[in-house]
Amino acid sequence: MSPVVKVVQPSGLLDGTKASLVRQEIDEIVANGADVVLIDLQDVTFIDSSGLGALVSALKAVRAAGGKLFICSINAQVRMLFELTSMDRVFQIFSNRDEFNKSVSSAN
Structure with a gap:
C-alpha cells in the first residue's frame, strides 16, 4: 500500500507568525492520516529562529504519529x-520535488 503523502508549501518569510500557521497545517495533515509530509521550501526566501523551531516541532509531531517528514527545494x-x-543532519532534504518523488516511489 502506498503511503499518503501531503505537501506543505509556505512562501516568503518563514517567521513566528507564518511558522505557527505551517505547524497547524502539518498537525491537521497528520491528524487526517498522512504518512509522509513534504515541506517544499521553494518559495521561502528566509527562515528565522522561530521558523526553524516550528519545523523541528513539526518533525517531532509527525514522528510521534508514526509518520515521516521531509524537506525539499x-x-x-x-x-x-x-x-x-x-539541521541538515536532522532533516532529510531533497534538492527538489522530483528527487523526493523518485526516492519515495523507489522505497515502495
Missing part, C-alpha cells in the same frame, strides 16, 4: 542556516 540562504544549526 531550499535556497542557498536557508541551506546555510540549516548547516550552521546542524
Whole structure:
C-alpha cells in the first residue's frame, strides 16, 4: 500500500507568525492520516529562529504519529542556516520535488 503523502508549501518569510500557521497545517495533515509530509521550501526566501523551531516541532509531531517528514527545494540562504544549526543532519532534504518523488516511489 502506498503511503499518503501531503505537501506543505509556505512562501516568503518563514517567521513566528507564518511558522505557527505551517505547524497547524502539518498537525491537521497528520491528524487526517498522512504518512509522509513534504515541506517544499521553494518559495521561502528566509527562515528565522522561530521558523526553524516550528519545523523541528513539526518533525517531532509527525514522528510521534508514526509518520515521516521531509524537506525539499531550499535556497542557498536557508541551506546555510540549516548547516550552521546542524539541521541538515536532522532533516532529510531533497534538492527538489522530483528527487523526493523518485526516492519515495523507489522505497515502495
